[in-house]
Amino acid sequence: xxxxxxxxxxxxxxxxxxxxxxxxxxxxxxxxxxxxxxxxxxxxxxxxxxxxxxxxxxxxxxxxxxxxxxxxxxxxxxxxxxxxxxxxxxxxxxxxxxxxxxxxxxxxxxxxxxxxxxxxxxxxxxxxxxxxxxxxxxxxxxxxxxxxxxxxxxxxxxxxxxxxxxxxxxxxxxxxxxxxxxxxxxxxxxxxxxxxxxxxxxxxxxxxxxxxxxxxxxxxxxxxxxxxxxxxxxxxxxxxxxxxxxxxxxxxxxxxxxxxxxxxxxxxxxxxxxxxxxxxxxxxxxxxxxxxxxxxxxxxxxxxxxxxxxxxxxxxxxxxxxxxxxxxxxxxxxxxxxxxxxxxxxxxxxxxxxxxxxxxxxxxxxxxxxxxxxxxxxxxxxxxxxxxxxxxxxxxxxxxxxxxxxxxxxxxxxxxxxxxxxxxxxxxxxxxxxxxxxxxxxxxxxxxxxxxxx
Amino acid sequence: xxxxxxxxxxxxxxxxxxxxxxxxxxxxxxxxxxxxxxxxxxxxxxxxxxxxxxxxxxxxxxxxxxxxxxxxxxxxxxxxxxxxxxxxxx
Numbered sequence: 001x002x003x004x005x006x007x008x009x010x011x012x013x014x015x016x017x018x019x020x021x022x023x024x025x026x027x028x029x030x031x032x033x034x035x036x037x038x039x040x041x042x043x044x045x046x047x048x049x050x051x052x053x054x055x056x057x058x059x060x061x062x063x064x065x066x067x068x069x070x071x072x073x074x075x076x077x078x079x080x081x082x083x084x085x086x087x088x089x090x091x092x093x094x095x096x097x098x099x100x101x102x103x104x105x106x107x108x109x110x111x112x113x114x115x116x117x118x119x120x121x122x123x124x125x126x127x128x129x130x131x132x133x134x135x136x137x138x139x140x141x142x143x144x145x146x147x148x149x150x151x152x153x154x155x156x157x158x159x160x161x162x163x164x165x166x167x168x169x170x171x172x173x174x175x176x177x178x179x180x181x182x183x184x185x186x187x188x189x190x191x192x193x194x195x196x197x198x199x200x201x202x203x204x205x206x207x208x209x210x211x212x213x214x215x216x217x218x219x220x221x222x223x224x225x226x227x228x229x230x231x232x233x234x235x236x237x238x239x240x241x242x243x244x245x246x247x248x249x250x251x252x253x254x255x256x257x258x259x260x261x262x263x264x265x266x267x268x269x270x271x272x273x274x275x276x277x278x279x280x281x282x283x284x285x286x287x288x289x290x291x292x293x294x295x296x297x298x299x300x301x302x303x304x305x306x307x308x309x310x311x312x313x314x315x316x317x318x319x320x321x322x323x324x325x326x327x328x329x330x331x332x333x334x335x336x337x338x339x340x341x342x343x344x345x346x347x348x349x350x351x352x353x354x355x356x357x358x359x360x361x362x363x364x365x366x367x368x369x370x371x372x373x374x375x376x377x378x379x380x381x382x383x384x385x386x387x388x389x390x391x392x393x394x395x396x397x398x399x400x401x402x403x404x405x406x407x408x409x410x411x412x413x414x415x416x417x418x419x420x421x422x423x424x425x426x427x428x429x430x431x432x433x434x435x436x437x438x439x440x441x442x443x444x445x446x447x448x449x450x451x452x453x454x
Numbered sequence: 455x456x457x458x459x460x461x462x463x464x465x466x467x468x469x470x471x472x473x474x475x476x477x478x479x480x481x482x483x484x485x486x487x488x489x490x491x492x493x494x495x496x497x498x499x500x501x502x503x504x505x506x507x508x509x510x511x512x513x514x515x516x517x518x519x520x521x522x523x524x525x526x527x528x529x530x531x532x533x534x535x536x537x538x539x540x541x542x543x544x
Contacts, residue, residue, distance in 0.1 A: 001487060001502060002459065002502065002535065002538045002539060002542065003489070003500075004489045004490075004491065004498070004500040006538055006541075006542040007459055007461055007500050007538055008461075008498070008500075009542075010537060010538055010541055010542070011461060011531065062513060065513045065516055066512055066513065066516070066533070066534045067533055067534055067536070067537040068516075068531050068532075068533035068537065069533075069537060251541045251542075254540040254541050255537060255540060255541060257540065258536055258537060258540040
């Protein structure tokens with residue numbers, strides 16, 4: 001039988017170390033909504049989402065109450081809208097009407113984000129894909145809860161450089177369109193390479209076409225728990241360090257697994273995956289950077305950071321895979337600058353640069369995430385950064401993403417405020433030399449040699 | 455059998471267990487195990503209870519116990535047992 005020490009350990013994780021289930025995300029297929037009439041399409045999408053996810057928020061709250069563990073976010077991901085809207089949308093403005101429908105549906109069911117305003121263009125763009133991409137700035141400016149993502153490359157297909165170049169411009173236009181709110185629109189826009197179909201985390205969540213009608217995916221968190229556990233391993237060797245991280249990751253993931261199964265049962269929707277990510281929040285003590293500092297770095301960004309992060313990421317996965325049979329999504333440590341107090345501090349004192357962050361993304365789960373850059377950064381430079389990051393993903397057969405915020409009207413030394421879980425970020429300097437001649441060549445970068453495995 | 459874990463943490467005072475047990479009896483909740491310690495004058499108790507015959511929704515019992523705790527100046531949590539077994543048992 002469970003003893004008092006085990007009960008106290010769990011409750012201490014929840015109460016003092018910010019253990020929570022970060023998100024229950026319901027993936028909903030919208031394929032059945034396809035219609036060549038735009039109004040009918042919007043109506044079907046609205047009805048489909050509000051019917052399927054009607055009980056999502058209340059069920060999430062009930063589960064949190066029963067187990068005594070916070071479930072921070074309840075979210076929805078849908079089939080990439082470029083596919084769903086392709087029959088009805090002839091111009092970017094048509095797609096914007098769908099964005100507004102998604103926003104309305106999200107508000108009515110009470111979720112805090114809805115993802116899937118997306119296009120998958122890793123090899124080529126259809127007319128609908130391009131229209132959707134061109135509608136993103138307007139769509140994100142006109143909505144609150146809609147998140148957008150574009151997959152511009154994969155290990156199998158190489159990089160679609162036309163899409164990369166276009167996304168450089170779109171990120172810039174999105175920043176302009178939301179400039180009165182520190183270019184907040186860009187915080188809801190991710191550019192992916194090797195995007196997973198079942199990611200529960202925003203802003204990159206969408207419900208892939210390989211998925212079932214509806215599915216429950218759960219993202220767990222708990223950087224604070226790992227950090228507290230590591231305090232007990234101070235001065236010990238790597239074996240002890242790794243064991244501690246693995247055991248903690250196992251415990252955290254089991255909570256996620258339990259919540260996912262319970263949500264699946266109560267909502268009558270199959271369980272998809274657990275995403276084993278260490279997702280920080282701006283709260284003190286809920287920081288991946290602080291784990292790295294506990295491991296022995298004076299500040300994140302110091303030499304050794306990449307190795308420490310590689311080890312952390314690997315141990316989190318090793319501990320987590322045993323705790324759940326179905327692991328998916330992004331699974332690893334997130335390093336979003338604005339959402340992690342330790343990262344913000346490291347950027348502020350100059351310990352952490354965008355180049356070091358890029359190196360870190362080679363070994364952790366996502367990419368250049370929630371980084372504020374000067375508002376006058378050219379679109380071609382943003383495209384160059386996207387290309388670099390996508391190349392890392394393509395060659396290393398992993399997901400990488402870019403979520404940069406060129407903060408219009410702000411420069412290095414100033415701070416962008418996004419509010420809530422999105423936090424705030426000091427504007428970080430970007431290399432001033434141009435890559436225009438490279439990124440505007442047009443066409444594709446071919447898939448790497450090791451992708452030919454058939 | 456559906457089990458729940460009730461934890462009570464706070465400054466030690468007369469009648470904590472009595473109040474909690476009284477509530478449980480009224481609601482047909484059977485106590486299977488109790489353990490308690492006092493650490494630096496802080497009362498720390500855990501009960502494992504059987505909630506099969508509970509007639510109200512579980513969430514309501516969670517709220518009721520929380521309120522009883524507030525009344526006597528301690529924190530009372532009631533959670534379904536699965537969260538602990540999931541975390542601590544392979």
